[in-house]
Amino acid sequence: MGEERVDAAGRVHLLAGASDGIVRVRDVPWLDAHRLQREIDAGRWEVVRRSITIVGAPMNERSTWRLALSSASPRAALDGVTALRCAGLSGFEDTIHVSVPRGARVERSAAVRIHHLRDFDEDDVQAVDLRRVRPALAALRAATWAVTERAAYTVLAMAVQQRIVGAAELDASLGRLPQHRRRSKAIAGAVVEIGGGAEALGELDFAQLCRRHGLPRPSRQDRLQRPSGVFYTDARFAAYGVVVEIDGIQHLTVAQARQDHRKHNELQLSGDVVLRVLGAELRCDPEPFMRQLQRALASRGWAG
Incomplete structure (x- = not known):
């Protein structure tokens, strides 16, 4: 025995x-x-x-993920930030997220957030070692479940930056998200920005913010010839010598940052005040920047 x-x-x-x-x-x-x-x-x-x-x-961390799956149904899968971390994402912490089909019986735990999904689909699950939702859909769900819009934008940007998922994959998966009255537009906008459409998106947001705050209407995409080249400004208040540059995620690359610095320096040398802001900031928390812009315009003669 x-x-x-x-x-x-x-x-x-x-x-x-x-x-x-x-x-x-x-x-x-x-x-x-x-x-x-x-x-x-x-x-x-x-x-x-x-x-x-x-x-x-x-x-280790993988042990906690296994325990989380174990307490749910046999069809359970890691989802959201947890699925991204399992796929290699680093630097973004969150509760353990697990998705199950709606109606599945699970064991509740304060350490695990269970999502009962009506549209749970086995085709969305990768069963490599640990069951986890495919990165593109997991990233979009992570953004939907994030506490703030800033956190939603951050997790999407980090997933693309760390090559866990491609921007095109995010865009292709947008239709899988249920409509959310507050988040859907913001998440779709973030995907557009991450995919390289930051200029059009950011400038549109900025024009609306200027109208809302009673600021002068800026010109867009002004062409400026300077000693080190030709530059285009995102938004320019020519009468007051104030320029606003709206940075998307692509501005974090070395090549783009070098170009941005040249433009910034040329504008400063010609006497303009240059303010920079993230496109995501205009959507998530624009008020601090808009106050700075008001101060800059007032210092250059704008009467308000």
């Missing part, structure tokens, strides 16, 4: 070693309840959220 127990325990330990220290109870149907209980009573194993953990074995 002792030899049989060691055999069973050894098999469980082998499985645990290949799966971040976690073995789902449903994956070891050959392990009967009496055998399992003997290992628990001996202090060698614990059962956490329908999974066996080896007492004293090192645990």
Whole structure:
């Protein structure tokens, strides 16, 4: 009997070693309840959220993901930021997100946010080691579930910057998102900006903000000939010598940053005041920048 127990325990330990220290109870149907209980009573194993953990074995982030999936239905998949982190995203922390089909029975946990999805589709799931939603859809859902629009924009931008997903993939997956009265437009706008349409998008937002704040109407895409080249301004208040440059995510590349610095320096040398703002800032939190712009215009003679 002792030899049989060691055999069973050894098999469980082998499985645990290949799966971040976690073995789902449903994956070891050959392990009967009496055998399992003997290992628990001996202090060698614990059962956490329908999974066996080896007492004293090192645990890592992937272990917590496995436990999260284990507590949900067999069709559960990591989703949102968690799916992106599983795919390699770094630098963005959040609650563990797991999606299940609507109506699935799950074990609730304060550490895991379960999303019951009406449109849950197995074709959206990658079953490579850990079940996770494909990056493009996971990124868009992460943006939808984010606490703020700033966080929504950030997770989309980081996913593209770190090559977890391409901008074109995000755009192609937009139709999969349910309509959200507040977020849909903002997320679609962020995808456009990330995809390289920041100029048109940012300038449109900016023109609306100027009207809302009672500011003069700026000219757009003014062509300026300067000693180091020809430059186009995003928005220019020529009567007051104030220029606004609206930066999208593509401005973070070295080549674009070099061009931006040349333009900035030329405008400053010609006497203009140059203010820069992220396109996302105009949508998420424009008021601090608009106050700066009012100050700049007032210092150049605008009477308000």
